[in-house]
Amino acid sequence: MISDDENVGVQPHVGTAALPERGLLLDIQRRMLEIRFFEDEVMRLFMLNLVRGSTHLCQGQEAVSVGTCSALREGDTMTCTYRGHGAVLAMGAPLDRTMAEILGKAEGLCGGKGGSMHLTDLSVGALGSFAIVGAHLPFATGAALSAQHLGTGAVSVAFFGDGTTNIGAFHEALNLAAIWKLPVIFVCENNLYGEYSPLASTTPVERLADRASSYAMTAERVDGNDVLAVRNAVAAAAARARDGKGPTMLEALTYRQKGHSRTDAGAYRPPGELDEWLARDPIARFERLLTEAGVVTSADLAELRERTEALVREATERALAWSEPDAGRRLEDVFA
Amino acid sequence: MSELTFREGVTRALAEELERDERVLVLGEDVGAAGGVFQATAGLFDRFGPRRVRDTPISEQAIVGCALGASVTGLRPVAEIMFADFAGVCFDQIANQLAKYRYMTGGQASVPVTIRMANGGGVGFAAQHSQAVENWFLNVPGLKICVPGTPADAYGLLKAAIRDDNPVLVFEHKRLYPERGPVPDGDGVVELGRAAIVRTGSDVTVVATQLMRHRALAAAEVLAGDGIDIEIIDPRTLVPLDLETIVGSVTKTGRLVCVQECPPGGSWGATVVASVVEQAWESLDVPPRLVSGDESPIPYAGSLEDEWLPSVDRIVGELRDVASA
Numbered sequence: 001m002i003s004d005d006e007n008v009g010v011q012p013h014v015g016t017a018a019l020p021e022r023g024l025l026l027d028i029q030r031r032m033l034e035i036r037f038f039e040d041e042v043m044r045l046f047m048l049n050l051v052r053g054s055t056h057l058c059q060g061q062e063a064v065s066v067g068t069c070s071a072l073r074e075g076d077t078m079t080c081t082y083r084g085h086g087a088v089l090a091m092g093a094p095l096d097r098t099m100a101e102i103l104g105k106a107e108g109l110c111g112g113k114g115g116s117m118h119l120t121d122l123s124v125g126a127l128g129s130f131a132i133v134g135a136h137l138p139f140a141t142g143a144a145l146s147a148q149h150l151g152t153g154a155v156s157v158a159f160f161g162d163g164t165t166n167i168g169a170f171h172e173a174l175n176l177a178a179i180w181k182l183p184v185i186f187v188c189e190n191n192l193y194g195e196y197s198p199l200a201s202t203t204p205v206e207r208l209a210d211r212a213s214s215y216a217m218t219a220e221r222v223d224g225n226d227v228l229a230v231r232n233a234v235a236a237a238a239a240r241a242r243d244g245k246g247p248t249m250l251e252a253l254t255y256r257q258k259g260h261s262r263t264d265a266g267a268y269r270p271p272g273e274l275d276e277w278l279a280r281d282p283i284a285r286f287e288r289l290l291t292e293a294g295v296v297t298s299a300d301l302a303e304l305r306e307r308t309e310a311l312v313r314e315a316t317e318r319a320l321a322w323s324e325p326d327a328g329r330r331l332e333d334v335f336a
Numbered sequence: 337m338s339e340l341t342f343r344e345g346v347t348r349a350l351a352e353e354l355e356r357d358e359r360v361l362v363l364g365e366d367v368g369a370a371g372g373v374f375q376a377t378a379g380l381f382d383r384f385g386p387r388r389v390r391d392t393p394i395s396e397q398a399i400v401g402c403a404l405g406a407s408v409t410g411l412r413p414v415a416e417i418m419f420a421d422f423a424g425v426c427f428d429q430i431a432n433q434l435a436k437y438r439y440m441t442g443g444q445a446s447v448p449v450t451i452r453m454a455n456g457g458g459v460g461f462a463a464q465h466s467q468a469v470e471n472w473f474l475n476v477p478g479l480k481i482c483v484p485g486t487p488a489d490a491y492g493l494l495k496a497a498i499r500d501d502n503p504v505l506v507f508e509h510k511r512l513y514p515e516r517g518p519v520p521d522g523d524g525v526v527e528l529g530r531a532a533i534v535r536t537g538s539d540v541t542v543v544a545t546q547l548m549r550h551r552a553l554a555a556a557e558v559l560a561g562d563g564i565d566i567e568i569i570d571p572r573t574l575v576p577l578d579l580e581t582i583v584g585s586v587t588k589t590g591r592l593v594c595v596q597e598c599p600p601g602g603s604w605g606a607t608v609v610a611s612v613v614e615q616a617w618e619s620l621d622v623p624p625r626l627v628s629g630d631e632s633p634i635p636y637a638g639s640l641e642d643e644w645l646p647s648v649d650r651i652v653g654e655l656r657d658v659a660s661a
Contacts, residue, residue, distance in 0.1 A: 077409065111442030120441040127408060128441065135433050138401020145402055146409035149361065149387065156405075169429075172398035179393065333443035334477055336501035 019228075022295055028070055028227055029290065029301075030308055032062040032283050035086040037312040038095060039258075042085065042102060042116075045316070046262055051102055055116040056083040060225075060257035063282035064189050065090040067230025067252075068157060071238055075152060077125045077143045079136040080159040082117035083256075084129035087159050093121040095315035106325040113325075113333065134164045137173030137186065144182035144247075155183045155241045157234070163194025165208050174249065178215040183241035185234060186212075186249040189224060191256040196268050212249035224252030225282040228289075255280070338521055342484075343513040345491035346376045346452070350414065353498045354384050357412060360498060363390040364399060364416030364452075373418055374454055374513055396422050400429035403449045404437060404503075412448045414498055419461075420453035420469035420507055427472075434503045435478030446501040452494070455483075455507035456547055457597055458645055463633035466641075468546075468598040470507050470574055474607060480504040480528055481574040485549040487517040489572055492526030500528065509546040529576035533585070537567035539659050541585040543608055544595040545570055548646060552595050555651040564659045574604045582608060583616045590621035591658050597645050600628040622661040627654045 019025065039057045046055055058065070061083075069078065069090035080087035089098060093109060101108030102116045109121045117131040127143060130136035140158035147154040164170050165188065177184045188208050192199050205211065212219035218240065222233045230252055237248035255277035259266040266274070290296045296304075340348065353360050362377060362384075368391035371378035381389045392399050396417055403413035417423055423430060430451070438447050457466035470481050480502055484490040490508060497504035534549060535556055544552040549570045556566035567585050571578055586592050592612055594605030609624045627646045635641050646654075 079405075109442070110440060110444070113442045114440040118440045120444060122408075122441070122444045127405070128437070130433070132428055132432055135401065135428055138398045138429065139405035139408075139433065141398065142402040142405020142407070142411075142413075143409045145406045146411050149406075150410055169397045169401065172393070172395035173401070175393055176395060176398040176402060180390075333439045333441075335480075336438065336443075336446035 019293060019295065024070070025290060025295055026304065028066055029286055030304060031066045031070070031090055032227065032286065033305060033308040034095065034312060035062045035065065035089050036283055037309050038089060038099070039085060041099070041312055041316050043258070045103065051116065052104055053115060054261045055102065056261050057258045058083050058086040058256070060277065060281065061189055061191060061254045062086055063227035063286070064187065064224045064230055064252045064254055065159070067227040068159070068187055068234045071231045071234035072155070072157065075125070075154045076157065077127050077154060078157045078159070079127050079140050079143070080129050081133070081136070081161060082129060082131040083161070084119055084159070085116070088119040088121060088126045088129060091121070091126040092124040093119070093126055095312060096318040099316050099319035100322050103319055104324060105319060105322040106329070107319070107322040111325055111329065134160065134167035134169035137164070137169050138176070140184050141173050141177045141182050144177065144184040145180065147183055148180070153242050155185060155238045157185045157187060159187045159189055161194065162188060162190040162192065162199050162208055163202065164188070165211050166203060174212065174215045174217060174247070177247040178217050181244065181246035184247040185237045185241060186247060187234070188249065188251045189254055190251050191254050193256060193260070195260045196264065198268065207251070209249060209251035217247055217249055219249040219251070221251045221253065224254030225280050225285060227282060227286050337518045339516055340487045340519045341513065342487045342490045342508070342515050342517070343374065343376050345487035345519050346494060346508060347378060347380070348519070349491045349494040349498070350377060350380060351383065353495060354380065354388055359410060359412045360414060361388045361390065361411060362414045362416070363392050363403065365392055365394055365418050367391060367416050372416065374510065376452070376508065376513070377416070396426035397429050400426045400434060400451065403451070404429070404434050404447065407447050407449045408437065408445045412498060414450040414452065417451060417453040419465045420455040421464050421467050423453060423469050423472065430479070430505070431473065431476045435476045439478060447503050448501045449503045450494070450497045450506060451503070452506045452508060454510050456509040456511060457634050457641060458511045458547055460636065460638065460641065462636040466634040468596065470505070471598050471603050473505060474574065474602070474604055478503065479575060482506040482528065482572065483545040483574060484508065484572060485512065485546045485570050487515065488519045488524065489526055489532070491519050492524045493528070493572060495525045496528050499525070504528070507546070511547050526572065528573045529578055531569050531571045531578035531581040533581065534568040534570050535566060537565035537589070539565045539589055540567065540591040540593060540655055541582065541589045542566055542568045542593050542595060542655065543571060543582055543605070544568060545572070548595040548597055551646065551648050551651055554648045555655055558648070558652050559655055559659070564656065566655060577608070579611050579615070583612060586612055586616050587619045590619055592620065592624040593627060593655060593658055595627045595646055595651055596629070598629050599631045600626045601631070603628065622658060625654060625658055627651055
């Protein structure tokens with residue numbers, strides 16, 4: 001989460017006049033860069049065989065994670081999918097311990113028991129990355145039920161992919177959240193592909209936000225590569241949720257610049273599609289906005305890039321230097 | 337001490353825990369205004385209101401997942417899955433989410449969720465509403481499993497489950513809901529992982545739970561007339577399992593029979609036999625035996641289901657056989 005007391009309110013428009021203050025804008029940019037460099041590092045380490053199993057990268061989708069989490073406040077909670085490195089970092093999980101978890105180190109967020117697909121940091125409200133499609137949506141309603149029951153005013157965010165809208169848990173969770181008016185924000189990251197299959201081959205509706213209408217739920221489609229548009233939509237949804245008006249579904253249109261997982265080169269993509277989306281890269285786009293609005297100079301941005309890249313590199317080096325967990329630890333944490 | 341039905345034992349445990357701890361809430365299909373299809377939550381809605389006793393849609397995944405999320409964020413939910421067989425609908429939520437959350441997060445949170453489920457056969461509900469579903473979860477570390485056989489255990493184990501900081505599955509046998517028995521007034525919590533010695537005897541150790549515990553006891557009374565002295569142990573919880581009490585008994589009798597209302601493959605009885613063979617092989621005078629349901633789905637017609645479930649007569653025969661071997 002990025003602290004920002006004044007700017008949590010609704011921002012109806014992303015014109016320069018409505019821009020949040022400079023510090024926040026730079027924080028947003030730094031977070032997106034952190035995620036981008038982090039994912040590039042994970043990819044590099046994967047190629048060196050230092051990451052076990054599989055891993056699912058989110059380059060290109062940074063604006064959804066950062067835009068959403070920047071609109072949250074202390075005490076709010078977030079759950080996400082196995083493509084969740086970005087979301088967990090956007091909540092403020094430390095770079096080094098996040099990388100250490102992916103590397104299976106004892107200092108990792110989960111002591112090396114979860115790995116890439118299960119990054120969790122309760123201390124920042126990142127309640128879990130879930131590797132079964134849709135399984136966390138019911139969980140998110142539970143976190144919202146606690147908030148409602150205990151009167152904490154917290155909202156519960158669940159990130160999920162377009163493919164999730166075809167699994168039963170999605171429908172059960174939206175229905176429950178709607179009838180109990182739970183403070184949940186369901187954020188669909190529509191990156192156009194469920195694993196290797198294009199959306200149209202698996203899903204009869206093109207506009208996934210429409211699915212919320214079955215649950216009489218407010219829904220909105222936003223440009224998921226426009227970080228401020230995402231932030232504004234989430235801020236509005238959070239305000240409604242805190243006001244007792246129940247859940248919202250947001251559909252953020254975005255694109256997965258890499259394949260589904262390491263073995264996937266994305267051969268199913270039509271020619272030219274990737275290039276079109278690279279031209280809409282959320283980070284480059286936000287940089288243009290910041291320079292055009294005169295918030296920063298390109299020298300400032302270059303400096304930020306360099307500093308952030310160094311931070312990620314240093315965090316990775318720390319994580320690499322840490323040890324794997326002691327084998328005896330495997331029997332711990334089964335029960336409380 | 338009060339004389340209560342098994343069902344009333346459940347209701348009293350829920351009422352007392354709702355009263356004792358604001359964080360406890362009950363959720364499930366028809367558990368509120370209707371009082372539950374088995375009436376195990378009768379009166380709770382009126383007493384504690386719709387915020388604490390929540391009717392849900394027919395959405396087992398949402399029920400279990402919501403309970404899990406709520407438990408990690410400060411509540412102690414007691415979810416009801418109407419028939420245990422419906423665990424099939426939310427198997428992912430129980431086996432992949434609930435059981436593993438604490439472990440996968442490196443112990444960042446505890447998961448105080450109780451799931452109550454109506455279990456077992458002998459009531460004519462056919463193949464999808466009669467199974468001994470506790471067996472499905474034996475291979476899923478991270479879950480505690482209660483199988484109460486008396487009103488006192490239904491009451492005391494449920495209270496222990498709700499107070500436990502881990503996911504606990506509590507299986508309530510449908511056929512036992514109307515059975516009466518003494519229930520202690522006041523605290524009566526039954527510690528998880530402690531077997532009950534239901535009957536002491538010297539010739540054969542019988543391990544049985546729920547409905548089969550009662551049938552084994554009836555069989556033991558028949559055999560007592562023939563001078564065969566049966567010891568009956570009800571483990572009461574399958575995870576954790578009080579193997580020490582079972583092994584101690586087998587060391588005395590030299591004979592082990594597990595009576596269960598499920599097919600033998602992958603069953604709790606098979607687990608008990610394997611553990612006893614490992615730990616007390618020299619104590620066994622004859623091969624251990626499983627008395628089980630058939631390797632078929634549970635049939636509907638009375639003549640078929642009666643034959644499928646181990647009956648008192650069949651248990652008598654098997655025990656006589658083992659005792660004389």
